[in-house]
């Protein structure tokens with residue numbers, strides 16, 4: 001596990017250059033096993049899962065929370081390993097914009113089309129692209145089960161047009177094609193506990209899950225406190241985020257999951 005809660009100068013430069021950084025083993029196997037066991041047995045999770053269809057009608061599932069609380073998902077979202085890196089990436093205090101558990105079921109879990117998160121969030125009153133996400137792999141993510149794909153450096157293009165595709169909103173194909181012709185497409189395969197921290201203007205997508213293995217991930221999204229939306233929308237305005245101690249995931253899991 002990385003022994004510190006922040007990006008080194010080289011890591012921060014790589015994040016700024018590429019639009020993402022993969023923190024391998026940010027959470028250890030025990031912490032992630034507890035999260036998966038908790039989510040699989042959590043009735044409120046099961047009750048709040050909904051589907052999003054991709055352009056070919058395949059459904060990917062997710063459950064989304066707008067605020068952190070004292071549950072195990074929130075121990076990850078409030079972890080200094082994540083939040084302090086986000087503060088570095090976004091240059092100051094951050095708050096939780098939302099978090100979501102993403103679930104692609106074997107053989108049927110649908111794709112996510114090329115998009116920038118800021119393509120969505122711009123319309124929520126976030127004036128600046130001062131948002132970023134941390135995707136924590138809960139199960140192994142491979143090309144076969146639809147791992148995240150990114151276009152390295154595409155965040156520097158700024159926000160591009162988006163339109164509807166299936167239940168999703170996708171980036172304009174003309175700019176995506178031009179980006180793919182000029183920048184590297186990276187399949188970001190992950191082991192459980194690896195985390196991908198990425199800029200809200202980074203073009204990303206994922207394939208449907210054509211394997212026998214489920215793909216679960218927890219994505220925690222943050223906005224800079226100074227970028228609180230100028231209007232009400234489906235995600236919250238600035239709400240202070242209380243970080244937990246570095247051992248909080250383990251302690252919570254030990255006391256509640258066993």
Ligand SMILES: O=C(O)CCC(=O)C(=O)O
Pocket residue numbers: 102112117146147148204205206217219
């Ligand atoms: O987890 C994935 O495969 C993609 C999710 C995604 O693109 C998003 O939440 O913005």
